[in-house]
Amino acid sequence: MINIDDVRTDREAVKRALKGRGGGAIDDLFWADEQFRLYTTKLQAAENERNNLNKAIGDAYRLKLPAEDLKEQAKATNEQIDHYKKNVDLLKDVRDSIWAKVPNIPHYDVPEGGEENNLVVHQDDIPEFDFEIKEHHLLPGFNFEQATKIAGTRFNVMTGTLAKLHRVIGQFMIDHHVEEYGFTEVDVPYLVNQQTMFGTGQLPKFEEDLFKTVDGRYLIPTGEVPMTNLVANQILDYGDLPLRMVGLTPCFRAEAGSAGRDTHGLIRQHQFHKVEMVTISTPDQSGYEHQHMLNAAEMILKKLDLPFRRVLLAAGDMGFGARKTYDLEVWLPGQKAWREISSISNCGDFQARRMAARVKLPGDKKTTLVHTLNGSGLAVGRTLVAILENYQQPDGWVAIPEILQPYFPDRIIL
Numbered sequence: 001m002i003n004i005d006d007v008r009t010d011r012e013a014v015k016r017a018l019k020g021r022g023g024g025a026i027d028d029l030f031w032a033d034e035q036f037r038l039y040t041t042k043l044q045a046a047e048n049e050r051n052n053l054n055k056a057i058g059d060a061y062r063l064k065l066p067a068e069d070l071k072e073q074a075k076a077t078n079e080q081i082d083h084y085k086k087n088v089d090l091l092k093d094v095r096d097s098i099w100a101k102v103p104n105i106p107h108y109d110v111p112e113g114g115e116e117n118n119l120v121v122h123q124d125d126i127p128e129f130d131f132e133i134k135e136h137h138l139l140p141g142f143n144f145e146q147a148t149k150i151a152g153t154r155f156n157v158m159t160g161t162l163a164k165l166h167r168v169i170g171q172f173m174i175d176h177h178v179e180e181y182g183f184t185e186v187d188v189p190y191l192v193n194q195q196t197m198f199g200t201g202q203l204p205k206f207e208e209d210l211f212k213t214v215d216g217r218y219l220i221p222t223g224e225v226p227m228t229n230l231v232a233n234q235i236l237d238y239g240d241l242p243l244r245m246v247g248l249t250p251c252f253r254a255e256a257g258s259a260g261r262d263t264h265g266l267i268r269q270h271q272f273h274k275v276e277m278v279t280i281s282t283p284d285q286s287g288y289e290h291q292h293m294l295n296a297a298e299m300i301l302k303k304l305d306l307p308f309r310r311v312l313l314a315a316g317d318m319g320f321g322a323r324k325t326y327d328l329e330v331w332l333p334g335q336k337a338w339r340e341i342s343s344i345s346n347c348g349d350f351q352a353r354r355m356a357a358r359v360k361l362p363g364d365k366k367t368t369l370v371h372t373l374n375g376s377g378l379a380v381g382r383t384l385v386a387i388l389e390n391y392q393q394p395d396g397w398v399a400i401p402e403i404l405q406p407y408f409p410d411r412i413i414l
Helices: 004-009 009-015 025-062 068-099 145-148 161-179 194-199 224-231 286-303 350-355 380-390 402-407
Strands: 119-123 242-251 271-281 308-312 324-333 337-346 371-379
Touching: 004 009, 004 025, 004 286, 009 025, 025 068, 068 286, 145 271, 161 242, 161 271, 161 286, 161 371, 161 380, 161 402, 194 224, 194 350, 224 242, 224 271, 224 350, 271 286, 271 380, 286 324, 286 337, 286 371, 324 380, 337 380, 371 380
Parallel strands: none
Antiparallel strands: 119 308, 242 271, 271 371, 308 324, 324 337, 337 371
């Protein structure tokens, strides 16, 4: 959640920063917070009055003086306290409900506006082919009809060397992050509770995009959710930061509102695998760590010799919890389009405030909220798609990227 002190200090500045990102809720948040603080002040004053009356009643008894009037005043004050308490509780719930749905405030160098204002920071040359590249879902090894029979639409079945390549890609990515970029591999639950989803910002705003079980738990939409929450409700040691984690998990998304988009192949599935990076840092480290994660993801694309571009997202195109986001997009010659393969975000203290994740900095008596960062390193299925389309050969084979060839002695698949 955003720092509510910012709203109290300069409501209009926060509204301007959140323009096109839900800034209209700031007025509602400001009103609810103002009323909450007003009734909290009234409650405290009434409780102080009750304490004074109780003391006066005690003094009256001790001195054997009449205390009936004081008792009547105390009774009226107690009724007032009950009234104020109900209002404080109600207004806190209203305020917190609004507060939880307000998105993060963008970093100062994030472009304003929506997707049309995204800034391409780097772009590789688009490769040329002297034959027509087939889209990945037209190649052998996929059985989408069989997947539909056993699970429904937007699932897939892969067999043989195609299934092996999918598995190898994930393993290669994990080893890359651990061995070359200092991440620690973690294995986390795929089912989490409501509070865990709230901590990273999936709830309450995005409930319709989630798969919920009958016992009230949720299938994770990304490894970010359980990995980031590993530090929830903790005061971390300064010397342990930055904490860099990486994991390979399935991801489950209802894809609400995406009907008719990317219905063929692996681009938009209800279930897919992703290697996720999560970093927990101090506030002064997070800018460097953002670049470190970006470098780690980009190096995978370079090792696989896949053409990519880096895009700084505009404020209106960023995710709910993000303060600053770079997307990495890979070129798919079958689609003749750039497609997102990774999104790497610095969330600042937005998630940490929801999770109560803190650190005690050297020389400080009070604790400080940590910064959280997350990013794909990379989406496994989309990397598979990029290989299948960029490594196609005129004779119908698909070559294996050099760095993955130790897993495939024949160096070709399909």
